[in-house]
Amino acid sequence: MATAPYGVRLLVGAAVTALEETRRLPQTILTYPMTMVSQVAQMVMKVQQDVADLVNRGDETLENLFPPKDEQAEWATFDEDLGDDEDDSDDDGARAGDGERLTEGRFALYSTGEPETVNPVTTEDAPAEAPEIVAELDYQTLTLAQLRARLPSLKVDDLEALLAYEESTKARAPYQTLLANRITRATAK
Structure with missing residues (x-):
């Protein structure tokens, strides 16, 4: 078969392409906006x-031409610039000074520090005797998240002993709530 002239091949190729594009037009129209x-x-x-x-x-060029000064702006203040006379309390009223951990308000979740107040029911003359589970878990050093992780493995008697111990010593509301809720769920099963 003889080869058709270049112009004829070009026209036939354009016609076939136009026909194929016309057949794909409905699909193309749908995807065109996207x-x-x-x-x-x-x-x-x-x-x-x-x-x-x-x-x-531009920043690099300007830094090379005009090196930055290491001066602190007058309006900028940092924690180390504040003296001891400044009030370092947050909006919850909890104070954080000298690296102390906050144990009240929104920070109670992560607290392991000593309580600032004692439950009024407990008298100072009769310290609470720690049950075995307290020593076994090293309860005094547990954060709320660590305690929550250990709760599923404890029996109801142990949970009640921990709750009584918490109420008679530190009386931290988040710990009491966590223990009471776990006791309720465990007894409901």
């Missing part, structure tokens, strides 16, 4: 990257 949005978003991100690159290059 394709356009994707291309526009890609173009915008490319422009943003180019602008950021130019700004970075």
Whole structure:
């Protein structure tokens, strides 16, 4: 078979391509808006990257020409700049000084420190005797999250002993609530 002239082959190829594109037109029309949005978003991100690159290059050049000074602005204050006369309490009223852990308010979840107040029911003359489970778990050093992780393995009697111990010593509300809720769930089973 003889080869058709170049122009004829070009016209036949264009006609076949047009026919195929016409057959795919319904699908193309459905995806066209998303394709356009994707291309526009890609173009915008490319422009943003180019602008950021130019700004970075400008910063580098300006730093080389005018080195920054190591001075602190007058309005800037830092914790180490504050004297002892400044009030370092947060919005919950808990004080944090000298590296102490906060044991009240929103920070009680992570507290393991000594209580600031004693349960009024407990008298100072009769210290609470610690049950075996307290020593076994090293309860005094547990955070609330650590206690929560150990609760499923404890029996109801142990939970009640821990709750009584907590009420008679530190009386931390989050610990009491956690223990009481666990006792309720365990007895309901």
